Amino acid sequence: xxxxxxxxxxxxxxxxxxxxxxxxxxxxxxxxxxxxxxxxxxxxxxxxxxxxxxxxxxxxxxxxxxxxxxxxxxxxxxxxxxxxxxxxxxxxxxxxxxxxxxxxxxxxxxxxxxxxxxxxxxxxxxxxxxxxxxxxxxxxxxxxxxxxxxxxxxxxxxxxxxxxxxxxxxxxxxxxxxxxxxxxxxxxxxxxxxxxxxxxxxxxxxxxxxxxxxxxxxxxxxxxxxxxxxxxxxxxxxxxxxxxxxxxxxxxxxxxxxxxxxxxxxxxxxxxxxxx
Numbered sequence: 001x002x003x004x005x006x007x008x009x010x011x012x013x014x015x016x017x018x019x020x021x022x023x024x025x026x027x028x029x030x031x032x033x034x035x036x037x038x039x040x041x042x043x044x045x046x047x048x049x050x051x052x053x054x055x056x057x058x059x060x061x062x063x064x065x066x067x068x069x070x071x072x073x074x075x076x077x078x079x080x081x082x083x084x085x086x087x088x089x090x091x092x093x094x095x096x097x098x099x100x101x102x103x104x105x106x107x108x109x110x111x112x113x114x115x116x117x118x119x120x121x122x123x124x125x126x127x128x129x130x131x132x133x134x135x136x137x138x139x140x141x142x143x144x145x146x147x148x149x150x151x152x153x154x155x156x157x158x159x160x161x162x163x164x165x166x167x168x169x170x171x172x173x174x175x176x177x178x179x180x181x182x183x184x185x186x187x188x189x190x191x192x193x194x195x196x197x198x199x200x201x202x203x204x205x206x207x208x209x210x211x212x213x214x215x216x217x218x219x220x221x222x223x224x225x226x227x228x229x230x231x232x233x234x235x236x237x238x239x240x241x242x243x244x245x246x247x248x249x250x251x252x253x254x255x256x257x258x259x260x261x262x263x264x265x266x267x268x269x270x271x272x273x274x275x276x
Contacts, residue, residue: 002139003135004135004137004138006143006160006161007142007143007160007161007163007198008143008162009163009166010164010165010184011166011167011176011180012147012148012149012179013176014147016166017168017203017204018144019048021201021263022048023039023048023249024240024251024259024263025266026039026142026249027252028264029270030099030100030101031098033268035100035271036138037101037102037138037142038138038140039052039094039141040156041105041106041144042068042145042146042152042156043110043146043147044107044110044111044146045106045146046106046108047244048106048144050247053094058105061105062107065088065089066084067105068106069106069110070107071089071127072113072126073126074113074116086131086134090102091103097252102138106144113150124151124154127156127158128155128158140274149183161195162195162198163184163197165177165197166200166201168203168205169210171210174218197228198228198274199228200218200224201233201266203233204234205235230270232269234259234266235259237262239253239254240257240259242254
């Protein structure tokens with residue numbers, strides 16, 4: 001049986017639309033490409049979770065079933081004598097109307113992950129071990145990582161086959177891309193894991209000169225020549241910002257919005273790059 005392709009969405013800069021990409025890419029891969037997709041919400045801000053679940057439903061689920069904090073066994077005995085099972089934390093068919101889209105929700109307790117796991121041996125491999133229980137149940141697993149390269153992101157990267165970089169096409173973000181690649185190269189050596197760059201996707205794109213200039217310039221720069229830059233760009237779009245308030249992906253909130261069409265095209269590009 002085949003096992004899932006695991007992809008980490010990473011950027012050390014916040015506010016670049018990383019969660020928006022995770023949620024909507026997953027939706028279109030499930031809906032249009034019949035992929036069985038699992039989103040792992042590793043960010044203590046829980047934005048991916050609250051983009052797909054109403055807050056009350058999320059609170060009820062994490063209390064009754066568990067969250068990513070339980071996967072890492074933070075306060076394992078808070079409710080249970082034994083650690084919560086990974087599979088039990090998964091919300092199946094998290095969005096009505098999108099078959100094949102599952103979510104393992106995040107939790108605010110992930111804020112203290114680095115402190116709580118500081119003395120635990122092999123702490124960057126915890127997710128890999130837990131994921132082995134369900135990896136054959138999915139085609140694609142997307143890890144929505146916090147905007148840093150600390151313990152949660154290290155766990156995601158160690159478990160992943162690919163990393164995907166959502167970034168805004170501006171001056172500071174282009175500097176950040178260079179730093180990100182440098183730090184990832186360091187982690188690959190230090191933690192001894194193999195991961196490849198799936199590509200860079202430009203997000204929150206506006207029709208301004210410096211955005212267009214950056215998108216044309218970066219792929220030509222020597223240090224980025226080997227990177228894959230997706231042709232599809234994600235526009236700055238009001239509907240994309242509004243959709244999470246309804247706990248819906250853009251495909252359901254407003255399928256005719258420019259952001260919806262962009263994610264439909266991006267999913268097709270990603271599926272082709274992954275081989276079908």
